[in-house]
Structure formats: C-alpha cells, structure tokens
Amino acid sequence: MEDPITANDLLKIVGALANPHRLRIVAALAGRRNYVSQLARDLNISRPLLHLHLQKLEGAGLVRGTLELSEDGKAMKYFEATPFSIRITPELIALVAENLTFDEPPPESTEAAQ
Amino acid sequence: MEDPITANDLLKIVGALANPHRLRIVAALAGRRNYVSQLARDLNISRPLLHLHLQKLEGAGLVRGTLELSEDGKAMKYFEATPFSIRITPELIALVAENLTFDEPPPESTEAAQ
C-alpha cells in the first residue's frame, strides 16, 4: 500500500520548507551528502542553528542523517536529502484536510510521502 | 513562456500552507467559492482572523478574491482557490535555491506557478 499522506504530514513538510535557510539546506543536500560541520561552513551559518534546522527537516522526512565513523575515528553525522516528491493542489488539500487534528499526534515516525 | 518558479514564490507558497487554519481554508474553497463572513461561520473562526489568513493565501496566489455586489446591494467578497499545482522535489528546490535573495523583493504581483 502506498502511503496516503495525512494533513499532519503535509503540515510538517510545508512547515519545514517555509524558511530560506532550510531551502538552501535541502538544496545543498540534494545531490551530494555532507556532514553538519562542513555544511555549516558551506552555507555560512552557525552549527547550532544548522542543527536546529536539520532537526526540523528530518522530522518532516525531507532529510535523513546517519552517524558514521570516519577513517581517523571521528564520529561524523552525514545528511542527505530523501527522494521525496509531493504534488500540492487544492484537491489534495481538500482531501487531507478532512481529518485534520488540531492537537499534535504522538511523536510520529519520520517519513516523506510520494 | 511558462513561469519558472522562483525561490521567493516557493517560500511564499509553502509559508502560506504551513498552518492548519489556512489548510482548512483552501480545502473549503477548493470546490465551492464563498464569501468571508459565511466562510468564517463555516470554519468556526473569527472574521478578522480569517481575513488575515486569506491575505496570506492571496499573497501567495493560492486563493483569489473578488468584491461583488449581491442582489440586495451588499458588498461581498467572494474567494475561490486558484488551480495551482506545484510538485516539490529536492531537485526543484536545488534549482530555485540558486538565486535565493534573503531580503524580500518589492511587493510582487500575486501568482501561483505550474
């Protein structure tokens, strides 16, 4: 079965994209993966701030991070953009908005829909 | 020429959708048009609040309003959802994020892209 997207999924996704920094972040992670310290330097933003934005993007399922060990033993967290693809139309919104819960659902699993 | 979407267009669109109320509003305006007072009653939100949200949606081009005169002479503003359709992918974001201006551009014309 293919994931019928929910209103809360859609909300998390558009909410995650509604920020210039986060747009640049997924743009940077679209082709090439990268680890956070380097990415922070590339985008010229502070590392804690980048960390915050990555959290939001990962929570929406637009980005995924894996903690790896480099050759010299350093723990590095590599991020990459997930291959999401969402077509937004008034009809889709009308569909998902039927069951729209105003209180947040319990900590969901991170996922991006087709 | 068909409108190549810009980063600021995309930002305005996802920013406009990143709210439960506004999602319900475009859902309500997807099929049937409606005027603001009635819509406020239907959605059970205050009229000034609805007005605010409609402004944001219209600014992003997701909704369009026309001021009309009813038979009995009342001025009524009817809103309807525009037939927008945006497919969001990491590639699209990478494309538009190239020229991302951090300062807002002068008050743009309202438009939704394909």
Add this chain to the structure above:
DNA sequence: ACCACCTGTATGGTTTTTCTGACACATGAA
C-alpha cells in the same frame, strides 16, 4: 432610528520560531 447583514483595520497580548553564545564530550595528532 434601529437592527441585521456585509466589509475592512488597528491595537495589544500571547505564543511560536529563530538565533547566538556558551557549554560538555569525544577522537587523533603534534
């Protein structure tokens, strides 16, 4: 005049988001 509708806006407060500057912890190399 009053009431019932419609429209718009502005004020002020609450809540959320955004961001910086510390801090703590780990590893390997000089």
Add this chain to the structure above:
DNA sequence: TTCATGTGTCAGAAAAACCATACAGGTGGT
C-alpha cells in the same frame, strides 16, 4: 597536555507569527 577536529545541547534574547477584542464604514429593511 594542548590543539584541532567532530558531535550534541542548553539558556535566553530577538523576531515573527498568531489571535481576540475592539472599532469604523457601508447597504437595505423594519
């Protein structure tokens, strides 16, 4: 040990979004 690299998180300030309560104007009907 000290330095340079990586990781994460916390506290609090600044900015933006959100929202309710007013207020002001219009029309037509009773």
